[in-house]
Amino acid sequence: MVYNIKNSKELASLINYTNLNNIITESEMKEFLENAKEANFNAVVVSPTYVALAKETLKDTSIKVGSVIGFPLGFETTEAKVAEAKSLLDKGAEEFEMVLNLSHLKDEKYELIEDEIRQVKDAVGDKILKVIIETKALEDYQKANASKAAEKSGADYIKTASGFVSPNHIFENVNDINIIQKYAPKIxxxxxxxxxxxxxxxxxxxxxxxxxxxxxxxxxxxxxxxLRKNTKVTPKPITITK
Structure with missing residues (x-):
């Protein structure tokens, strides 16, 4: 069984096109954003530096602009993450991806984790908040507990990785998805x-x-x-009889 994607428009609507290169130039970012416009992705995810540029470039499209909080390590203070969230909101960001404090997770300080997520969610309001949990760095029970905390605190998504440390095999990804679905079924x-x-x-x-x-x-x-082009078959003319 495979996911039934009807066309390229539907596929693009399921992808958040990401560019978090920390040495990218403005002209390179503009090129990235123009490419995003052609495909019409669900969202772009860019560094805080380029949120305003992305909002201006994509203003006549349905593409949302996302950015990151506490990226990529997540060990900033809660106050710093909240301030970053508010700054991104002022710049026009519509999706927010905050990195979980993995030290708190390893120490099982779930109240601190939940409080931090809740404060960031309160700061962004009805905008999308994703919590990056870095599954590659976690044991399965830690993935479960992180997911439960994120769901309990009002986050909209669990994101499995920052892109710097990520599962390298489909079976690892499937395992992560199964754990999240079991322990945080609403997220x-x-x-x-x-x-x-x-x-x-x-x-x-x-x-x-x-x-x-x-x-x-x-x-x-x-x-x-x-793939669609190479597998397209034109039916031969047929005559239908009663």
Missing amino acids: KIEVDGGINNYKFANQILTAGADRIGSDQGCEIVKAYKE
Whole structure:
């Protein structure tokens, strides 16, 4: 069984096209954003530096602008994360991805984790909040507890990775999705890390992910279009008799 994607527009709507390169120039970012416009992704995810540029460039599209909080390590204070969230909101961000404090998770300080997520969610209001939990760095029970805390605190998504440390095999990703679905059944799931081709993307969606985060979004959509083009069959003329 594979995820039934009807067309490239639907596929693009499931992808958050990501560019968090810390040495990218403004002209390179503009090119990235123009490519995003052509594919019409669900969202772009860019560094705080480029949120305003992304909002201006994409203002006539339905593409949402997302950015990151406490990225990529998550060990900032709660006050710093809240301030960052408010700053991004002022710049026009619509999706927010905060990195979980993994030290608190390892120490099982769930009250601190929940309080931090709740404060950031309060700061962004009705906008989308995702909690990045870095599944590759966690034991299964820690993934479960992180997911439960995120759901309990009002986060909208669990995101499996920052992209710096991520599962490198489909079975690891499927395991992560299954854990999140079991222990936080109401929260949505975005899988990130190493999704660089259409086959892998389809496997992730088939496994139950709601969104894909990838810096290879254009390549994934292009590969899908090529696949459809190469497998298209024109029916031969037929005559239907009564």
